[in-house]
Amino acid sequence: MSRAKSIYVCNECGTQSPKWAGQCPACGAWNAMTETALEASVPRGRRGSIAGASAAAQSLGSIAPENIVRLGTGVAELDRVLGGGLVPGSVVLIGGDPGIGKSTLLTQTMAEIGRSARVLYVSGEESADQIALRAQRLGVIGPNASDVAERLRLLTENRVEDVIASARAERPQVIVLDSIQTVYTDTLQSAPGSVAQVRESAAQLVRYAKSTGTALFLVGHVTKEGTLAGPRVLEHMVDAVLYFEGDTGSQFRIVRAIKNRFGAVNEIGVFVMTDAGLREVSNPSAMFLSRQGDAIPGSVVLATQEGTRPLLVEVQALVDTSHLANPRRVCVGLDGNRLAMLLAVLHRHTGVATYDQDVFVNVVGGVRVQETAADLAIIAATYSSLRNRPLGKDLVVFGEVGLAGEVRPVARGQERIREAAKLGFKRVMLPAANLPKKDDADVTLIPVRRLNEALELLA
Ligand code: TYD
Numbered sequence: 001m002s003r004a005k006s007i008y009v010c011n012e013c014g015t016q017s018p019k020w021a022g023q024c025p026a027c028g029a030w031n032a033m034t035e036t037a038l039e040a041s042v043p044r045g046r047r048g049s050i051a052g053a054s055a056a057a058q059s060l061g062s063i064a065p066e067n068i069v070r071l072g073t074g075v076a077e078l079d080r081v082l083g084g085g086l087v088p089g090s091v092v093l094i095g096g097d098p099g100i101g102k103s104t105l106l107t108q109t110m111a112e113i114g115r116s117a118r119v120l121y122v123s124g125e126e127s128a129d130q131i132a133l134r135a136q137r138l139g140v141i142g143p144n145a146s147d148v149a150e151r152l153r154l155l156t157e158n159r160v161e162d163v164i165a166s167a168r169a170e171r172p173q174v175i176v177l178d179s180i181q182t183v184y185t186d187t188l189q190s191a192p193g194s195v196a197q198v199r200e201s202a203a204q205l206v207r208y209a210k211s212t213g214t215a216l217f218l219v220g221h222v223t224k225e226g227t228l229a230g231p232r233v234l235e236h237m238v239d240a241v242l243y244f245e246g247d248t249g250s251q252f253r254i255v256r257a258i259k260n261r262f263g264a265v266n267e268i269g270v271f272v273m274t275d276a277g278l279r280e281v282s283n284p285s286a287m288f289l290s291r292q293g294d295a296i297p298g299s300v301v302l303a304t305q306e307g308t309r310p311l312l313v314e315v316q317a318l319v320d321t322s323h324l325a326n327p328r329r330v331c332v333g334l335d336g337n338r339l340a341m342l343l344a345v346l347h348r349h350t351g352v353a354t355y356d357q358d359v360f361v362n363v364v365g366g367v368r369v370q371e372t373a374a375d376l377a378i379i380a381a382t383y384s385s386l387r388n389r390p391l392g393k394d395l396v397v398f399g400e401v402g403l404a405g406e407v408r409p410v411a412r413g414q415e416r417i418r419e420a421a422k423l424g425f426k427r428v429m430l431p432a433a434n435l436p437k438k439d440d441a442d443v444t445l446i447p448v449r450r451l452n453e454a455l456e457l458l459a
C-alpha cells in the first residue's frame with residue numbers, strides 16, 4: 001500500500017503542488033502554501049463515484065431525463081436563473097458581498113419551498129434568535145405562516161460531520177448552508193474559511209447531496225479580491241454558481257448565473273430590497289429606464305440581452321476637455337478596453353477625435369453589460385455628449401462595431417426590437433443585417449451598415 005500522501009495548496013489561488021514552496025509557483029503569493037490531506041477528500045472504496053450510487057456503466061439511451069422533476073422554488077426570478085427550478089441532488093453556490101441579502105433571499109426562498117417540501121436551514125454565522133428575528137420581519141413566521149414554519153427546520157452548527165448527521169436524521173429535500181466559510185471538518189487542522197477547509201467541507205456536503213438527491217444551497221462570501229470563497233476552489237465542484245450583486249446604496253439586487261449545468265448562464269433575476277425583504281421585479285427594463293424630464297445629451301437606451309431575457313438599459317457618456325497628458329477613459333458596467341477600441345474606430349472611420357477629451361461611460365442602475373452589442377450605443381452616447389446634442393427619448397440602439405467601421409449583426413435582434421416596442425419606444429437603430437424579414441413590431445427601424453452612416457442619422 002502506498003503511504004498516505006499530502007499535497008500543498010495555495011491559500012490565495014488554490015494551486016496544488018506536491019512540494020512545499022515559500023512562494024506559490026502560480027500566483028507568486030508568499031507563505032501561502034498549506035498542507036492538505038490528499039486522501040481525506042475521497043474515502044477508500046468510494047473513489048470514482050461522486051454520485052455515490054452504483055458505479056456500473058449504463059447506456060445513455062436507458063436513462064430518462066424527463067424523470068427528473070424540478071422543484072419550483074416559488075420565487076419566479078430565482079427559478080428563471082436556475083433554469084426552471086431546482087434539480088434534486090444539485091448543488092448551487094450563491095456568492096455575494098456581505099450584507100447584500102443572501103440570507104434574506106434564502107430565508108424567503110426556503111419559506112416558499114417549505115410549503116411543499118421539507119427544508120433544513122443550517123446557519124454557521126447567526127444564532128437561532130437572529131434568524132427567527134429576520135424570519136419574523138419577512139413574515140415567514142407569524143400568525144399566517146405557522147404550517148410552513150413547522151416544516152422549515154433550523155440548525156446552528158459549524159461542524160460538517162454534525163451537519164450531515166442532522167441531515168441524515170431530518171431527511172430534508174433542500175438544505176441551505178449559510179455560509180460555507182464558517183464550517184469546518186475534523187479531518188483537517190486548518191481554520192474555518194481556509195481554502196483547504198472550504199474545499200473539504202464542500203466536498204463532503206456535495207457527496208451527501210448527490211448520494212441522497214438533496215438539493216443544496218451553499219452561501220459563499222466574496223473575498224477582498226472579489227472572488228468567491230477561497231478563490232474558485234468551489235466553482236468546479238458545484239452545479240451552479242450564482243452571484244448576488246447590486247450596490248449597497250441602491251435597492252436593486254441582481255442574481256446572475258455564472259455557471260449552470262441545468263440552465264443558461266448569464267441569466268439574471270432582478271429584485272428590490274424593501275423593508276419587508278426582497279421583492280421580485282418581473283419587468284426590469286421599465287425599472288432601469290425610469291427616466292424623467294427631457295432628453296439629455298450623452299444618454300441613449302441600449303437593448304441588451306441577459307441570458308434569455310432582453311433588457312433595456314440606459315448608457316450615459318460624459319465627454320469633457322482633458323488637461324491630462326493621457327486623457328481618462330473610465331467605464332462603469334462596461335469593458336474599458338472596448339471603449340478605447342471604439343474611440344479609435346470612431347476617430348479613424350468618422351474623423352471624430354477624442355484624444356484631447358476625458359471620456360466617462362456608465363450603465364445606469366448598476367447593470368453590467370459584457371456583450372459587444374453595446375458598441376453602437378457606447379459610440380452614440382459618446383458622440384451625443386461630444387456634440388452636446390440629445391438623441392431623443394424614443395430611440396433604442398444596439399449593434400456591434402467592427403474595427404473596419406462596419407456595424408455588425410448581433411444575436412436575438414428580433415427580441416430586442418420587441419422589447420423596445422413593448423416599452424413604448426418609437427425608433428430602433430440596429431445593424432442592417434439584423435433587420436427582420438417580416439416587420440411586425442410597432443416601431444420605426446433604422447438599419448445602418450457603417451458607423452459614419454449611423455452618426456449622420458444621429459446628427
Ligand atoms: P442579509 O440577508 O443578512 O445579507 P447577507 O446574508 O448577504 O450578508 O441582509 C442584508 C441587508 O438587507 C441588511 O443590511 C439589512 C437589509 N434588509 C432589508 O433592507 N430588509 C429586510 O427585510 C431584511 C431582512 C434585510
Ligand code: MG
Pocket residue numbers: 102103104178
Ligand atoms: Mg448572511
